[in-house]
Amino acid sequence: MEADTPRVEEYLESIYKLQQDQYPVSTSRLAEHLKLSAPSVSEMVKKLANRGLLSHTEKGVCLTEEGKSIAKKVIRRHRLSERLLTDVLGYRWDEVHDEACRLEHAISSEMEERISESLGNPRTCPHGHPIPDKDGVLVKENVKSLSELKASDRGIIVSVFEEDPRMLKYMASLGLIPDVCVRVEEVAPFGGPMIVCVSGSRYALGREVASRIKVK
Amino acid sequence: MEADTPRVEEYLESIYKLQQDQYPVSTSRLAEHLKLSAPSVSEMVKKLANRGLLSHTEKGVCLTEEGKSIAKKVIRRHRLSERLLTDVLGYRWDEVHDEACRLEHAISSEMEERISESLGNPRTCPHGHPIPDKDGVLVKENVKSLSELKASDRGIIVSVFEEDPRMLKYMASLGLIPDVCVRVEEVAPFGGPMIVCVSGSRYALGREVASRIKVK
DNA sequence: CTTCCATATTAGGTACACCTAACTCTAGGT
DNA sequence: ACCTAGAGTTAGGTGTACCTAATATGGAAG
Ligand SMILES: [Mn+2]
Ligand SMILES: [Mn+2]
Ligand SMILES: [Mn+2]
Ligand SMILES: [Mn+2]
Numbered sequence: 175m176e177a178d179t180p181r182v183e184e185y186l187e188s189i190y191k192l193q194q195d196q197y198p199v200s201t202s203r204l205a206e207h208l209k210l211s212a213p214s215v216s217e218m219v220k221k222l223a224n225r226g227l228l229s230h231t232e233k234g235v236c237l238t239e240e241g242k243s244i245a246k247k248v249i250r251r252h253r254l255s256e257r258l259l260t261d262v263l264g265y266r267w268d269e270v271h272d273e274a275c276r277l278e279h280a281i282s283s284e285m286e287e288r289i290s291e292s293l294g295n296p297r298t299c300p301h302g303h304p305i306p307d308k309d310g311v312l313v314k315e316n317v318k319s320l321s322e323l324k325a326s327d328r329g330i331i332v333s334v335f336e337e338d339p340r341m342l343k344y345m346a347s348l349g350l351i352p353d354v355c356v357r358v359e360e361v362a363p364f365g366g367p368m369i370v371c372v373s374g375s376r377y378a379l380g381r382e383v384a385s386r387i388k389v390k
Numbered sequence: 391m392e393a394d395t396p397r398v399e400e401y402l403e404s405i406y407k408l409q410q411d412q413y414p415v416s417t418s419r420l421a422e423h424l425k426l427s428a429p430s431v432s433e434m435v436k437k438l439a440n441r442g443l444l445s446h447t448e449k450g451v452c453l454t455e456e457g458k459s460i461a462k463k464v465i466r467r468h469r470l471s472e473r474l475l476t477d478v479l480g481y482r483w484d485e486v487h488d489e490a491c492r493l494e495h496a497i498s499s500e501m502e503e504r505i506s507e508s509l510g511n512p513r514t515c516p517h518g519h520p521i522p523d524k525d526g527v528l529v530k531e532n533v534k535s536l537s538e539l540k541a542s543d544r545g546i547i548v549s550v551f552e553e554d555p556r557m558l559k560y561m562a563s564l565g566l567i568p569d570v571c572v573r574v575e576e577v578a579p580f581g582g583p584m585i586v587c588v589s590g591s592r593y594a595l596g597r598e599v600a601s602r603i604k605v606k
Numbered sequence: 607c608t609t610c611c612a613t614a615t616t617a618g619g620t621a622c623a624c625c626t627a628a629c630t631c632t633a634g635g636t
Numbered sequence: 637a638c639c640t641a642g643a644g645t646t647a648g649g650t651g652t653a654c655c656t657a658a659t660a661t662g663g664a665a666g
Contacts, residue, residue: 181653202613214654216615221652262478263504273501280496285489288479397623418643430624432645437622 180279183248184208185218186227187278189237190245198234246310247286251278253299254289260300261293267300267351268342301342302333302352302388321368321384323358329389330355336386349373350387396495399464400424401434402443403494405453406461414450462526463502467494469515470505476516477509483516483567484558517558518549518568518604537584537600539574545605546571552602565589566603 178186188207192199205215223230227241237245255274259265265273281289287308290296297313298304306312317332331354336342345351349372359376360369367378394402404423408415421431439446443457453461471490475481481489497505503524506512513529514520522528533548547570552558561567565588575592576585583594 179652200613201615210653211655212614213616213656218653259501259504263501263508265504269500273498276496276498277493280492282489282492284485285475285479288475288481292479395622416643417645426623427625428644429626429646434623 178244181218182222182225182227183244183279185215185222186237186241186245187248187252189228189235190242190249193237196234198231198236200234204235243310246306246312248278249312250306250308250310251281251286253303253305254286254293254296255281256299256301257293257296257305258289261296266343267346268339270300271337271339298333298352300352301336302331315390317388317390319385320356320358320370320379320387320389321381323361323368323389325358325361328355328357331387332390333388334386335388341383341386345383345387348377348379349375356387356389394460397434398438398441398443399460399495401431401438402453402457402461403464403468405444405451406458406465409453412450414447414452416450420451459526462522462528464494465528466522466524466526467497467502469519469521470502470509470512471497472515472517473509473512473521474505477512482559483562484555486516487553487555514549514568517552518547531606533604533606535601536572536574536586536595536603536605537597539577539584539605541574541577544571544573547603548606549604550602551604557599557602561599561603564593564595565591572603572605 185204185208188204189199192203192207196203201215201219202212204219205212208215219228219230219235222228222241223235226238227244228235228237252274255277256267256270259270259273260267290305290308296305304313304315315332318329320329320331323329331350331352333352334342334345334350336345350356354372357371358368359371362368365381367380368384369376369378370384401420401424404420405415408419408423412419417431417435418428420435421428424431435444435446435451438444438457439451442454443460444451444453468490471493472483472486475486475489476483506521506524512521520529520531531548534545536545536547539545547566547568549568550558550561550566552561566572570588573587574584575587578584581597583596584600585592585594586600
């Protein structure tokens with residue numbers, strides 16, 4: 175059951191993430207996300223289908239139970255690695271992604287458990303995403319985008335769908351991090367910016383940025 | 391200067407270790423150490439020579455300055471990983487080798503420095519081997535094998551040249567770990583066992599085991 | 607109904623890192 | 637002097653994971 179290559183893990187992880195908003199995942203979106211050519215992905219998808227890790231129909235690819243379970247294991251390792259980097263080694267949240275993307279393929283089940291225990295079984299990564307437990311159970315919180323809120327609505331930031339370090343740095347500089355309360359002051363029409371209030375300060379946020387911040 | 395594959399790193403690391411006791415390293419010993427066929431090693435050695443990482447003469451291979459410097463970087467990452475595993479995650483010294491052998495290829499210079507700092511810049515790995523500093527400076531302590539001691543000689547264990555988990559477990563069970571003082575009670579002739587005294591107990595040690603324990 | 611575009615695949619090729627089988631070469635033993 | 641063991645290389649081949657160029661294919665727009 176084990177013994178997959180880093181690349182196989184990378185594909186499964188990407189598919190799992192992409193199928194959150196596009197159910198059967200198209201190979202072109204997958205290629206784009208993995209930064210690979212369409213034929214490379216096409217070929218690899220065929221191999222993964224042969225190994226029983228996904229099914230491939232005209233609509234796109236869907237992970238099998240086995241594929242999903244490996245994907246969640248990789249995501250668990252990624253997020254636990256991120257926590258180790260921030261909580262133990264003092265990384266900032268904008269520095270952890272690439273490092274964790276390599277570590278996730280190098281750590282064993284044993285190490286995965288040890289990290290989790292040492293950190294007191296954290297429930298989320300530094301960006302607020304839930305860490306699947308060791309049996310692959312992933313609690314999905316009911317969240318919406320900050321961009322969906324109306325003037326005078328409030329929300330508590332749960333997570334941030336963003337990996338770009340510059341964007342993460344920017345968000346952190348405004349205090350837009352998990353567990354912080356945000357109040358919407360004003361929403362400009364025609365997809366314009368939102369004025370939000372965070373820990374006493376007011377900022378104008380682009381809709382694109384706001385859509386990546388999930389609140390409850 | 392960076393951007394080597396895990397395999398290249400593995401070769402350089404092995405060559406560096408082997409050239410401690412056999413100066414120009416023969417490709418056959420290298421193949422044996424890496425558990426690869428002789429032709430595979432022969433081929434790879436040619437590539438590494440082309441990249442300027444080693445020179446290849448009739449006597450064997452010798453690392454160039456660049457090859458040595460990469461090798462020491464990998465060894466530094468390996469030993470720092472081992473320390474992270476034991477000191478932060480609670481691994482025993484017999485559990486760390488394989489894990490560290492994967493981690494050493496996944497961690498960045500940044501992470502390397504952060505681990506070192508977080509642990510207070512440790513000077514040795516859990517087995518007592520020195521950790522090269524970030525500029526590749528490696529302090530070599532003047533040690534000899536426990537097996538070279540005569541009856542009534544004493545020594546303090548510096549390091550243990552052993553990776554096999556069962557052997558390491560055995561040594562730890564007798565208290566044969568770095569910084570411990572050992573006294574030789576008796577040396578049986580014809581390469582027979584040595585009777586040693588460690589923290590109040592006496593044990594009979596095979597010569598093979600004793601030769602792997604370095605003392606000062 | 608045709609044209610065109612996005613999506614996907616096929617065809618053919620590369621780099622990397624491994625393998626076995628077969629060959630060469632050299633130093634020692636008899 | 638001759639034979640042989642060990643060390644090393646050459647030759648030929650495999651699997652993985654990527655690439656570009658060319659080729660289908662299924663709608664939307666004209
Ligand atoms: Mn990854
Ligand atoms: Mn994260
Ligand atoms: Mn390694
Ligand atoms: Mn060690």
